[in-house]
Amino acid sequence: MTRPRTLYEKIWDAHVVEQRPDGTCLIFIDRHLVHEVTSPQAFAGLRASGRTVRRPDLTLAVPDHNLPTTPRKDAAGQRLPIADAESAAQLAALETNAPAFGIRYIDAVAPEQGIVHVVGPEQGFSLPGTTIVCGDSHTACHGGIGALAFGIGTSEVEHVLATQTLLLQPAKTMEVRVEGEVGPGVTAKDIILHITGVIGAAGGTGHVIEYTGSAIRALSVEGRLTVSNMAIEGGARAGLIAPDDVTFAYLKGRPYAPKGADWDAAVAYWTSLATDLGATYDKTVVIDAADIAPSVTWGTSPEDVVPITGTVPAPDSFADPSKQAAAAKSLAYMGLEPGTRMQDVAIENIFIGSCTNSRIEDLRAAAAVLKGRHKAAGVKWAIVVPGSGLVKAQAEAEGLDRIFTDAGLEWREPGCSACLGMNPDKVPAGERCASTSNRNFVGRQGPGSRTHLVSPAMAAAAAVTGRLTDVRELID
């Protein structure tokens, strides 16, 4: 009998092409997702060295980061140009590079276009037990279906394009077990915000985190993708959730998913991947689901999390002197005073979207709060950005778009949007945004922007009242 192994170790072992004497391994990459921002220099590198793409069949390209989310076609169905010259150049580069290197390409106006981490699982291109990379740090997202997925830089993008492999050091393993049932109004986003608050922004450095426990198993695939998406905010290279029947039901019949006898063989294999009884992790953190409230960030690190019922902490409440200094800086940037009740913080902007929270379930949760209500007068800008064209179509079929527009929110085209200040969707300097994205870094949503990370339901609640709000007061 072999030694009991964790999910991570099983996926890792199955992908080792070669092991170097120092323990570094050449790892085969099963899926490579490519977008317009981190790929132009990689393709330029291939051209310069006369290399080709080794496995175009395992590669999928889709633009998302800097596409504007305003209509992409005019009334006559003609594609509209992108005003920003640099964004247009990046998009044009991908449009040329994908066919030139024989890569599958979902173009900017295709019905399947969307955020790369929404598109991968939705198309069944991302599969359990595979290794997945993409030049975006939230690639960890695909861990929600049990894939070992992580973000890479442009040199690595070039390396994977050329060789379909990466040189990696095995990571340590960390288990974050969330046991019990979450209360009403508490979503997958609150779970991962709470986890990040507990373990800290560097808590998972050098580790791959496997999320386990009854509260994780109870999540839909959408919720699991949300949790794993933010593994990187806890410092981990990747997140993982063991694939189960919920995962298989989600993937079955998706365009690139295995079919027929292949499907059965795949399911049998995926089922065998779960962490063995008796396998050990290098680190384990146990969290009681009952302790998790609807959560919100107050600072400029995703570890700066408090329950919505909490207050802005005082810098000297932290033991670590460097954290005290960082907190003081954060508060100055965020324009917040210690002791302020989070629920008294006024919000001018609402962003519901990003690869963390733009799937159908997220939009349903936001719509449930907004139905029959209207955004507050103090909310100047509120947008809902579906994660993909397919999510958009589904939401429209369910009438969610009407709920949003009736409530005074804008309904946009799919893309990364205000998750990062790269496209026209930005939060003005000095203003606050209740945002369903994953990062509250300085300037992330535009220079001077102040981000409060929340769940879609909490963002909707903030839209209604014009301040950070405990969504439990608006649902019954």
Next chain:
Amino acid sequence: MAPIEKVEGRAIPFGLKNVDTDVIIPAKWLKTISREGLGRGAFETLRADPDNLFDNPEFAGAPILIAGDNFGCGSSREHAAWALGDLGIRVVIAPSYSDIFSGNAVKNGILPVVLPQTAIDRLMEVAATDPIHVDLDTQTVTTPFQDRFRFDIDPFRKMCLLNGLDEISLTEKSETAIAAHEKKMATDQPWLIPATP
């Protein structure tokens, strides 16, 4: 990629913790399709302050940057390494880095030295007035005041940096093993090849 063996010069005593890649190079600078010229955007937000270290003539052309814990956290953008390189930085010294950043640094010929906070505190002091010497071969950081700090580095990364080696050419030497893996995958797990929709 230029090899690194010894780097001597002024070190920017930056020292801040949890510096994310958005701070190193803001998102608006990512819209390039080439790798050069990003030094202009490096630390842009901090450089809005006229007293910032990066535009201080004292540290003009400094090849070393001293930083705090968890340097390069956040977004995986490799532009952070390009921006540092374009700024003339060859070595970063910090107590810890985000995994992605340290990988990107090495791939772009920047040496990420890990030293404990006590050593960082001392180097920050020295850097304010004097040069620092980094020797990759002997894995030491020294100062004109007899300070000597040894650092660890992954031997493969060390070899790549010392020789200025490009990783793709190295990997191409493993062609037989890669092809064997592909063959095994095609027979054992044919469903791994994406279905035709």
